[in-house]
Amino acid sequence: MKHAQHPFTESRPVAPPMVSGRLPVLGHVLEFMRDPQGVIRRGYEEHGLIFTIDLAARKGVVMLGPDYHQFFFKETDGVFSMRQGYETLLKMFDSRLFTFAHLTESQEQMKVLLPLLKNNDRFITLMEKEVDDFMQDTMGESGDIDLVDAFGPLVMHIGAHAFFGEDFRYQLGAEYFSVYREFSQGADVVLPSWLPLAKFRKSRNAKARIETMIYEFMQKRREAPREPKDLFQELIESTYYDNKPVPDGLLISMLLFIPWAAHETTVGHVAWTLIDLLQNPKYLAQVREELTHVFAEDRSLTPDALKQLKTLDWAILESERLHPVAHVIMRGVRDDMIFEEYEVKKGSMVFVAPATAHNIPEVFQNPDAYDPVRFSPERSENSKKFSLIGFGGGAHRCAGVNFAKMEIKIIIAKLLLNYDIELIDKDPQPKPGVETKWPESPCRIRFQRLDT
Template sequence: MNTENTVSAHKEPPKMPGAWPLLGHMLEFGKNPFAYMTKLRNSLGEIGEFRMFHQKMVLLTGPEANEAFFRAPDAQLDQSQAYKIMTPIFGKGVVFDAPPHKKDQQLKMLMPVLRDKPMRGYAQVIVQEVEQMIADWGETGEIDLLEFMKELTIYTSSHCLLGDEFRYELNEEFAKIYHDLEKGVNPLAFVFPYLPLPVFRRRDKARARLQALVTGIIAKRAQKAEKSEDAFQMLIDAQYDDGSRLTPHEITGMLIGTIFAGHHTTAGTAAWTLLELARRPEYMHAVLAELDAQFGVDGEVTFQALREIPLLENVIKEVLRLHPPLIFLIRKVMQDFHFKDYTVKAGKYVCASPRVSHRIAEVFPEPEKFDPDRYSDTRQEDAKPFSWIAFGGGKHKCSGNAFAMLQLKAIFSILLRRYTFELIDAADNYQDDFTQMVVQPVSPCRVRYLKRVAIEESAGESLRNDSQETAHAGPGFRIIIDRELCQGHATCMAEAPELFKVDAAGNLTVLQENPPLDLLAKARQAEKYCPSKAIKIDLN
């Protein structure tokens, strides 16, 4: 745990040997960041220092180190200073480039679109997009799976979060703009974000064009009597604490941030989910049995139904364990940071690597094995806090994690019931591409699809629903809230309005200190579905 005990925290982290003048460890790190960080952990343990050009980096791995990293206050470990790479894309004064009090207000403006109530309408939108994408597939064919998922997830994310103009009126132009912005997330931008390179010039041109489009849509919407309910409109209507409104420049940056969160990492995860299932027929058959039992031939894909397919959810979690899309998460040390008996001096950077932490055998036995049963009720290998960190952790945990999981489950609830998939190339040819800032399968990523002839007879009610909880006998229970983790999604209020209330600002109030046992089942549901895992139910 992070501590201010300077008596015990006095040693500097051990350093990796082999740094080159000027370059540091950048050459070896750049070839394969995961292999390098794994080597660092194996050599130095849960904390170790390396150098990227002139920047001194300290890698923290394992549940205890992750917890110290994610729970540290912003005044000590600053997220904004570490992500200046995004400033040319989001814009100056937006999110990571904004002062802390302003950044917090901007992020809160986006929370309503990720709350429980609007989330319940997204499933139908995603289903509609999937059905349109595969409408002309026919009986069989071949696709580049990664390119297909990139296209599909940009449609689903823009439709759900941005509104009809971006999905239908600006479809092709927005896709081109987004592509140029995405390419601007280049490793060089960590150190030299404004070099006069073609990729950065296209990034800046795309940003300016998008702001012009946003300004035009704002003007058109102002003429309409009926208001939309998407993130775009929420940002148009939002106000800072002083009553001022967001500028088109700020709205543009926050819309970009919304889509990056909803699409940038999901396409690769969707592709890997299908690839892992395609090379493991036993899990593919089990997932198909679960989907057929839940939805039948034409069952409606609803928000609630998507909660009741635990095997598919566990498959996605295992994909995210083995193939987390982010190489590492970074913070700049603003005040000396202490972990156990080590001190990281202000001015350095600390980072956490989901991929390295997810492959620690003491936490996840046989870590290289694809095993979705790790997350079953009997094993719960991810139960230790900060062991599974695919979406980050602490108060900066990805606020879109619930939307990402909903999106993935909705996509596969249609895709897998309509078609079966097989790999075209040898299974070992499908590998992670570490040359990109967001890790995805190497392209091309070819698969063959075949239309399912009939739904297989399988799996009964035991696969249909694991969400029903039975109240334990006993004298009572209490609700424990980790305020550092709570993000104000309001899922708990939807599950148990008798127990929880979340106000417009995202502040959570527990309504009953000693709830009666007949509310235990609802409390358990709130605990289970809290996206940030901020609720714990303790039986007295």
């Protein structure tokens, strides 16, 4: 890939090369909706690290590899726009919120949120309790479960417990999860939300119900504050510009968005991590050996014990590489731009595609192989910035990434310490289409509790 001293030049070059196979009028739209990674992979094989796909109403430029990723994330609040990249989500969330807000507004919101997520160790006990309850109530001594069906409620309960508190989790948790699943169906990156489809109508109704639940719970907490404070209490008491309270509407939007984002990503990542381990028994044996060593005398999930689980850390990273749940990350282009030898027009879309970028030999050796040790200090194949982007990158990288990875680690560690597990469906595949890339059901495991 050629590199200019500065990405903008005075020349008038051509658009990035077009991927083959586009149809008259519709371009690649139908194929992209059915198999977005198929189109993107073909573009990479035909043209390398930058190319164009035809999305009918507008063009989409795909950028692959750490150098292009760096430019993509750097320009997110410059020539690129997140609001234009995720217009459908504006119907689900407040347009002033994190992802959609202007940079100054977004930074102020992150000043409120990031300190609350800095000490993730305080969530270890509640995560462990939720997993223990899951093993007792959902799994029992033996049987089989579908991973996505089972992990969905578990992850949502952990999120409700951590972000809203114990009282919300146990008073409203069951209803909250049921309504939240209907709300989540409104996330569609291709179809406009004004279409008269049942999923969009149900999503709007569910949003109204959840917002009411959150507001009523906020009012109860203000009347009877929680001591010691949990994250929810800290958030509703936090201040914003000029030490003024964060407006209720914005607080509710934050509390709507954070668990949604956490649920959509974490369910897929924890399921793929377990699947990959079960499909690779030699590496699974190493993870089990490490767990046995670390918890030989005491099975308490202390911060120090969790930090020692390096082979499990590498497994989580390798599953993020092989199965990024956010398989495409999008931005809109605010103004005509010239980058290197290419021209990109205002109104176009720009994509980075983790599912393809994580599997090219320019970045990762033998990319089709499951090889968690590639993330060990001796190899560090992700040492170049923006090589691994399953949770985004730059200023808008997922704020809860460390929370999510600790949650994944605790779930996997607890399951492997307590059960012998095997895959029933031996080769799970990602969900088709443009949805979040969870494993497609059926994706079942069979388990038997270990003697302790």
